[in-house]
Amino acid sequence: MLGAMFRAGTPIPPNLNPQGGGHYFIDRDGKAFRHILNFLRLGRLDLPHGYGETALLRAEADFYQIQPLLDALRELEASRGAPVPTAALLHADVDASPRLVHFSARRGPHHYELSSAQVDTFRANIFCTDSECLGAMRARFGVASEGRAEGGPHFRLEWAPCPAELPEAEYRRLGLQPLWTGGPGELREVVGAPGFLEEVLRVALEHGFRLDSVFPDPEDLLNSRSLRFVRH
Numbered sequence: 001m002l003g004a005m006f007r008a009g010t011p012i013p014p015n016l017n018p019q020g021g022g023h024y025f026i027d028r029d030g031k032a033f034r035h036i037l038n039f040l041r042l043g044r045l046d047l048p049h050g051y052g053e054t055a056l057l058r059a060e061a062d063f064y065q066i067q068p069l070l071d072a073l074r075e076l077e078a079s080r081g082a083p084v085p086t087a088a089l090l091h092a093d094v095d096a097s098p099r100l101v102h103f104s105a106r107r108g109p110h111h112y113e114l115s116s117a118q119v120d121t122f123r124a125n126i127f128c129t130d131s132e133c134l135g136a137m138r139a140r141f142g143v144a145s146e147g148r149a150e151g152g153p154h155f156r157l158e159w160a161p162c163p164a165e166l167p168e169a170e171y172r173r174l175g176l177q178p179l180w181t182g183g184p185g186e187l188r189e190v191v192g193a194p195g196f197l198e199e200v201l202r203v204a205l206e207h208g209f210r211l212d213s214v215f216p217d218p219e220d221l222l223n224s225r226s227l228r229f230v231r232h
Contacts, residue, residue, distance in 0.1 A: 001064040029091075032060045036069070045072040052087025052232060055129040055153060088130035090209050090229040092200045094193045097121045103170045117166040119176065124196055127154040130231070133207040140181055140203055141190075161191050194222040204229045 005026075019025050026033070035057055039045055047054075054073055061069040098120050105115040128134040134153060137143075143155055159179035162171045179190040181199050190196050201221075204211075209229035214221055221227075 001066075028063060029056060029060055032057050036060060036064060036066070039066070039069050039072070043068075045069065045076060047076075050087070050232070052230075053089045053129070056089050056091075056127075059127075086208075086231060088128065088133065088209070088231045090126075090128040090130070090133060090200075090204055090231075091226070092124065092126045092197065093226040094122060094124040094196050095225060096193060097123070101166065101170070101174065103167065105167065115165070117163045119160050119163060119166065119174075120192065121158065121160040121176075122179075122193060122196065124157040125154060126157070126200070129153055130207065133203065133209070136203050136207065137200070140199055142180055157196075159190065161189065193225075197222050197224065197227060200227060207231070 006024075032053065035045075035047060047057075054077060058070065058073050061073060098118055100116050101119050102114060102116045104112045106112055126134070126137050128137065131153070134155075138155060141157060143157070157179060160176040161178055162168065162176065179196070180187045181190050181195075182188050190199065201211075204227075209231045211221075211227065212230045213226075213228040214224045215226040215228075217224060
């Protein structure tokens with residue numbers, strides 16, 4: 001994959017962003033890329049003692065299609081036996097896509113007006129190497145109960161809160177759906193990205209994770225786009 005990214009005549013993939021001056025930004029995990037480079041330089045897997053992010057490194061190796069590294073990770077995990085339950089990684093990101101929706105609003109028996117409303121669609125990804133915490137995340141957002149769960153250590157969410165000016169019938173016709181969190185008797189709607197990230201933070205802290213990085217502004221936690229947690 002790295003060779004294909006920089007091969008002459010190859011279309012630039014969406015993960016690669018030219019920065020000018022011969023610099024490129026690859027939209028992948030920067031900390032894991034250190035070990036990708038070391039493997040390509042040395043030809044062997046050399047990880048720090050107690051390294052607990054092999055699941056993330058395996059996902060990165062799969063993205064870059066480095067089969068020898070995938071083989072080395074499988075050998076490492078087999079030699080370790082069962083994974084240590086205390087070491088885990090949690091990553092959550094969310095993005096919003098606004099769009100303008102036009103619809104006919106009934107103002108009287110024979111009177112209709114063309115109206116419009118902005119609808120914000122949110123898409124979120126949650127990746128966690130701890131199955132117990134991942135299960136708690138699914139339960140918090142009602143994923144399993146609605147049959148939207150995916151296999152592997154991750155799942156995706158998509159929702160769009162209904163604007164006050166958009167009729168309920170038009171909202172349903174567009175195939176949009178809200179996102180709810182909480183248990184029976186305490187359901188509340190997740191209106192936007194801050195509400196989603198607040199719920200992720202609560203579950204992460206309940207399972208012993210600590211916040212490792214915030215993107216793009218470390219000083220503005222709930223208005224960020226990406227949170228990364230670790231547990232050692």
